[in-house]
Every structure is written in structure tokens, then in C-alpha cells.
Amino acid sequence: MTADKHRFISGWIIICGFIFLGVLAGCSVSRTAKSSDKILVSPDFPIFDKRFESVSLKDINLETFWVHGDPSDEREPVPLDNHTFSRITEKVKQAVVNIYTIRIEEREAKFGISPNDLLPIRIPLLSNILDIIPFQVPIPFKSEGFSLGSGFLINREGYILTNAHVIFNSVNIRVGLSEGKKEYPAKIIGIDRLTDIALIKIDPDFTPTVLPFGNSDNLQMGEMVLAMGNPLGFRHTVTSGLISAKERLAPTTGDRYTNFLQTDSAINPGSSGGPLINLYGEVVEINTAIIAEAQLIGFAIPINTVKDVMGMLVTGKTERGWFGAHASPITTEEALELNYPESEGMIVKGVEKDSPAEQSGLKVNDIIIGFNKEPIINLAIFQRKLLALIPGQEIHLTIFRDGKTFEITSTLARKITKEESKAEPTS
Numbered sequence: 338m339t340a341d342k343h344r345f346i347s348g349w350i351i352i353c354g355f356i357f358l359g360v361l362a363g364c365s366v367s368r369t370a371k372s373s374d375k376i377l378v379s380p381d382f383p384i385f386d387k388r389f390e391s392v393s394l395k396d397i398n399l400e401t402f403w404v405h406g407d408p409s410d411e412r413e414p415v416p417l418d419n420h421t422f423s424r425i426t427e428k429v430k431q432a433v434v435n436i437y438t439i440r441i442e443e444r445e446a447k448f449g450i451s452p453n454d455l456l457p458i459r460i461p462l463l464s465n466i467l468d469i470i471p472f473q474v475p476i477p478f479k480s481e482g483f484s485l486g487s488g489f490l491i492n493r494e495g496y497i498l499t500n501a502h503v504i505f506n507s508v509n510i511r512v513g514l515s516e517g518k519k520e521y522p523a524k525i526i527g528i529d530r531l532t533d534i535a536l537i538k539i540d541p542d543f544t545p546t547v548l549p550f551g552n553s554d555n556l557q558m559g560e561m562v563l564a565m566g567n568p569l570g571f572r573h574t575v576t577s578g579l580i581s582a583k584e585r586l587a588p589t590t591g592d593r594y595t596n597f598l599q600t601d602s603a604i605n606p607g608s609s610g611g612p613l614i615n616l617y618g619e620v621v622e623i624n625t626a627i628i629a630e631a632q633l634i635g636f637a638i639p640i641n642t643v644k645d646v647m648g649m650l651v652t653g654k655t656e657r658g659w660f661g662a663h664a665s666p667i668t669t670e671e672a673l674e675l676n677y678p679e680s681e682g683m684i685v686k687g688v689e690k691d692s693p694a695e696q697s698g699l700k701v702n703d704i705i706i707g708f709n710k711e712p713i714i715n716l717a718i719f720q721r722k723l724l725a726l727i728p729g730q731e732i733h734l735t736i737f738r739d740g741k742t743f744e745i746t747s748t749l750a751r752k753i754t755k756e757e758s759k760a761e762p763t764s
Contacts, residue, residue, distance in 0.1 A: 436523075675704065
């Protein structure tokens with residue numbers, strides 16, 4: 338038995354030991370991990386690869402970091418026959434990997450005497466009252482858990498893309514190839530929980546097959562795609578489906594990135610991090626979420642989002658720059674009221690005090706019509722571009738106000754958290 342498996346099994350023996358003691362003494366222990374976004378593994382833990390820690394985002398050239406698919410918008414359609422999917426699968430499956438992790442989880446144990454154990458028989462009214470009284474005290478503790486997911490190789494150096502939630506709080510990561518004959522240890526290069534994307538690396542002793550990146554902006558509703566991954570531990574499963582919708586808001590994402598593509602290609606637990614592939618054999622999305630109550634409603638992250646945040650993943654620096662303005666797509670009524678002759682643009686709804694936006698002169702009801710010298714014609718693409726902005730980065734906005742168009746320039750700041758502001762000394 339390997340040391341990693343021994344540690345995994347030992348963790349469960351400890352938990353089961355608590356359960357056994359709980360039965361004897363009238364105590365209970367939660368066997369499920371608490372759902373939490375809390376970071377339980379320090380960035381200094383050996384699982385994190387620090388090779389690019391001192392590299393600046395401005396100094397990175399990602400032109401050859403991944404393989405680019407055909408950028409043409411007018412390619413010949415792929416002919417469909419009974420072996421079309423099998424040919425694509427055979428071509429790409431060597432690049433799809435299974436990911437197994439041992440992670441730190443926060444659990445909750447309740448120690449104390451069960452109220453109903455004090456009664457010779459259960460008296461409904463009295464028992465209900467006793468259940469309310471906190472005889473049992475919840476005590477949080479950390480333990481090791483096991484999870485699985487999917488990923489895919491993007492270059493011959495052994496870099497692999499997956500979901501952030503697949504490797505979040507991991508202390509040990511193993512990567513299995515399609516043949517299943519050998520596993521490789523992996524380390525985390527970068528993890529971006531806002532977009533739910535992570536970059537990990539293995540040291541391959543072979544020449545990896547890699548998947549080219551397609552163009553997710555060109556996808557159309559009804560376009561056929563294939564999903565590959567490790568659903569429920571079934572290695573390298575392929576399913577087919579369609580692009581059901583674009584620019585979707587997935588449920589329970591909180592304040593995370595929400596511009597998902599929806600697909601009816603079957604995605605199950607363990608498929609997260611696997612590629613969604615077009616019929617040209619290019620990755621166009623990363624499978625990431627499902628609705629448990631539904632069938633064939635899955636969500637995936639557009640690959641163009643990955644391209645925009647890849648520099649952050651490589652350097653491991655995923656803090657976003659702060660501008661301090663709140664805007665939304667302009668409506669027809671607002672455009673008429675402000676004498677704005679166009680239909681595209683973002684109207685400013687609020688400007689935070691002492692923010693870079695306020696210092697640049699931006700005002701409520703200003704209409705942002707351009708970003709970094711390019712017109713804003715698609716809200717989803719504009720939101721995606723904002724994801725790649727870091728503190729200290731200079732941005733240029735084209736503004737429409739009172740019938741006039743002008744440019745403003747601002748430098749993004751690092752937003753101070755509430756905890757940091759409380760810790761600052763007062764004068």
C-alpha cells in the first residue's frame with residue numbers, strides 16, 4: 338500500500354473510530370464535510386509550485402504556451418457518419434486525464450449526551466423540547482477527504498487545465514492517463530476561484546498529446562460538441578450533445594464568474610475539469626457544473642475566458658484590480674433620456690468614494706462605449722476582459738456624456754478588505 342493511500346485510509350479510520358465511540362456514549366459525529374469556501378491549505382504548502390512566483394504578468398509571452406486551433410470563421414463543415422465521434426475521441430483521449438486528490442476538509446463533531454437517551458421512552462412533546470436544548474456541543478475539526486475530477490494537457494511540458502474546485506484545499510494530487518497504467522504526482526501552478534479554473538503540472542517521462550484551443554466566441558446554439566472526463570470514477574467517458582445556450586447564469590455560483598455556456602452533453606460528478614470539444618477536435622469549454630435536480634443541464638467555462646486569465650494562472654497571482662464603478666447595459670429608455678444615439682454601451686450606475694473611477698472623473702449616467710480603444714459591442718466579452726485586469730494596470734475608457742465623446746485613463750488599485758481596514762492604525 339502506498340503512503341498516500343495509507344494516509345487516506347487512516348483518515349477514515351479515525352473518523353469511523355469517533356463514530357463508534359459516539360454510538361457507545363450517545364454522541365454523534367457528522368460524516369459529511371461542511372460546505373465552505375475557507376482556505377485550509379497554506380500557499381506555502383509543498384503542493385504549490387513557486388517557479389513563476391517572481392515573474393511579472395507583463396513579462397509573460399503566452400503565444401506558444403498552448404496550441405492554437407484554426408482561427409478561421411469559415412471552415413468546411415465536418416462530415417458526419419457512424420465513426421465521426423470515434424475518430425475525434427481517438428484523436429483527443431490521450432490528452433484527457435483523471436485527477437485524484439487528497440484534500441483537507443472541515444468537519445463538525447457533536448459531543449455530548451443525546452437528550453432522548455435520558456428518557457426511558459420517547460415522550461413526543463418533551464422530546465421535542467429536549468432536542469432544542471443544546472446538550473450537544475458542535476466542535477469543528479479538520480480531516481482528510483478524497484475527491485476526483487478531470488483535466489487535459491495543454492502543452493508538452495506537462496501543464497494541465499482543470500477546475501479550481503477539483504484541486505481546492507488539496508495536499509496531494511495524482512494524475513492518471515488514459516491507459517491507466519501509471520499515475521503522476523502534480524503540483525498547483527495557479528488557481529483562480531473567481532473563474533473556477535486551475536493550472537497544475539506533472540513532470541512527464543513521455544511526449545504528451547495536447548489539445549488545441551478553439552474559439553468559444555464562435556460557438557452557436559445547437560452546435561454539436563463532445564464531453565470527455567472521469568464521471569463517478571469511470572475513466573475516460575465520452576458523451577455527445579449540443580450547445581444549449583450561451584451567456585448563462587449558473588445557480589449557486591455566488592459572486593463568481595457567471596458567463597457560462599450550457600450544454601446537454603451528459604456531465605456528472607467527476608467530469609469537472611474535463612474538456613468540451615467541437616467536431617474539429619478543439620477545446621471550446623471546460624466542464625464545470627450541473628444542476629442536481631435536472632437531467633442533461635450542464636454548464637461549462639468558455640475557453641476564451643481561460644485564454645484571458647492564463648497569465649494569472651501561470652504566475653499564481655489572481656488578485657483583480659479595483660476600479661470602483663458599477664455599470665449595466667444601457668436600455669432603450671435610458672438611451673433616449675440621455676440623447677445617446679446608439680444601442681450598445683454600459684451606463685454607470687454608481688461610483689465608489691475615493692476609487693480610481695472617482696479620481697478619473699467618471700460620473701453616474703456616463704455611458705462607457707469603448708474599452709482600451711475597442712468598442713463595447715458584446716457585454717459577455719467586455720465582462721471577460723475585465724477578469725484579466727490586475728492592480729497597477731492602466732485602462733482607457735471611451736465615455737459619452739452630454740452629447741460629447743471623450744477618453745479617460747485610470748490605473749486600477751488593490752481594494753483593501755474589511756479585515757485590513759480594521760487592522761489599519763487610526764490617527
